[in-house]
Amino acid sequence: MSLLEQIVARAKSNKQRIVLPEAEEERTLKAADRVLADDLADLILIGNPENIRKEAKEWGLANIDKATIVDPQHCEKTEEYATLLAELRKKKGMTVEQARELVTKNNLYLGCMIIKTGDADGQISGALSTTGDTLRPALQIIKCAPGVTCVSGAMLLITDQKQYGEDGIVVMGDVAVTPNPTADQLAQIAYCTADTAKSVAGIKDPRVAMLSFSTKGSAKDAKDKTTGKSVYIIDKVVDATKIAHEKYPELKVDGELQADAALVPSVGEFKAPGSPIAGHANVLVVPNLEVGNIGYKLVQRLGGAIAIGPILQGIARPVNDLSRGCSVDDIYYMVAITSCQAMDAKK
Template sequence: MDLLQQIVARAKADKQRIVLPEAEEERTLKAADKVLGDDLANLILIGNPDNIHKLAEQWGLKNIDKATIVDPLNNPKTEEYAELLAELRKKKGMTVDQARELVTKNNLYLGCMIIKTGDADGQISGALSTTGDTLRPALQIIKCAPGITCVSGAMLLITNQKQFGEDGVVVLGDVAVTPNPTADQLAQIAYTTAQTAHSVAGFAEPRVAMMSFSTKGSAKDAKDKATGKSVYIIDKVVDATKLAKEKYPDLKVDGELQADAALVPAVAEKKAPGSDIAGHANVLIAPNLEVGNIGYKLVQRLGGAVAIGPILQGIARPVNDLSRGCSVDDIYYMVAITECQAQDAKKA
């Protein structure tokens, strides 16, 4: 059974309530039909019920009646949601009228309110919306997980190089959200990416490598010519590793490590002798978004890896973002991934 099949199996074993706020979009509705037909999740579709049923009939979809459909313009919970949203955002000056406008005209806000009040476990959008549009209501309403201030995105990289990572699977973060994390944020990214590796990829023991172009002091930070101060590249990774070990004592993490030292035992023996992570890492943390995003795309395009994600992490309940070029299958598997995250969030 490959990783995607494993994720689907775990999702089916404990179905979650997942909101699809872009339910009148073609790929989303077709994916919803497949999810419902396979009994993968309990879906909440946001949209005009007449339009959804008309589109389902037009596209030959047979399972949409198994979903709960929420009409934002005719929702008995509108006032409850509006009052709660206004309360959540009162420090920002939001009125009940403004909140009502959001929960009736912005499906992404409505979906997050459904989660906030305990009627759903996660949300997926992005087929029509930007990452910013997806994240904004999630951070305003659901907020970050306890102890976390930094949202990030992880990528599952599935390769045919079984000797690396976890039988050829590596989880890489951050690839999507935080451009230049501080040492503390990088430590949080290490922790939340390890959580994703456990809850989604099924790793029994995430082993985290904090990556750099240096291994254990083999290179030193460059100095700014004007000030003479460190440009804080390697030092940030070193500091982040220390913070991660202090803040998350159960996390198996080491750094700074070059990519080959993180993945290849023979190289690790030479560059990082005595490390219990070097040569055996299955979770890789990039020092910044530039490295993470470029790195996964190179592995995907030149190395032939299957890249799944980005999977957003650090939010109290899972809210995931799709590419606007996503396929029906992309949405289907993201439903399963979001369910696995929701299952894990409930255990916290």
């Protein structure tokens, strides 16, 4: 059974309630029909019911009536949601009238309020919305998970090179959200990416490598010519590894490691003898977003790896972002991934 098949099977074993706030969008509605046909999740579709049913009929979608359809203009809980949202944002000066405007006219805010009040377990958007639009209501309403102050994105990389990672599966973070994390944020990203490896990829024993262009002091940070201070590249990774050990003593993590030292046993043994992670890493944490984005796309395009994600992590309840170029398959599998995250978030 492939990893995607395993993710789908786990999602089916304990169905979660997932909100699709862009339900009038064609790919989203087609994916929803497939989710409902396969009994993968209980769906809450936000949109005009008449439009949704008209489009479903036009596209030959027979399962849409199995979903709960919420009309943002005629939602029986509008006042409850508006009152709670105004309370959550009162320090920012939000009034009930402004909150009411958001929950009736912005489906992403309405979806997050449905989750906040316990009526749903996760949300997926992005077929029509930007990452910022997806994250903004999630951070304002659902907020970060306890102990986490930065949101990040993980990518599942699946390769036929079974000798690497966990039988060819590697999870990489951050590839989507935080451009230049601090050492403390990098430690949080390590913890969250390991958690994603467990909850989504089914990796029971995450082994985290904090990547750099140096292995155990083989290179030193350059100095700024003006100030004489370290430019804080390698040192940041070293500091992040120390913080991760202190804050998450149960986490198996080591760094700084070059990518080959992290993945190849013979190289790891040579460059970092005695390291419990070197040569055996299945979770890779990169020093910044630039490295993460370039790295996973090179592995995907030149190495032929399957890349699944980004999977947003660090939010108290899963809210995931799609590419605006996403396919029906992408949305279908993201429903399954979000369901797996939701199960673990409840533990």
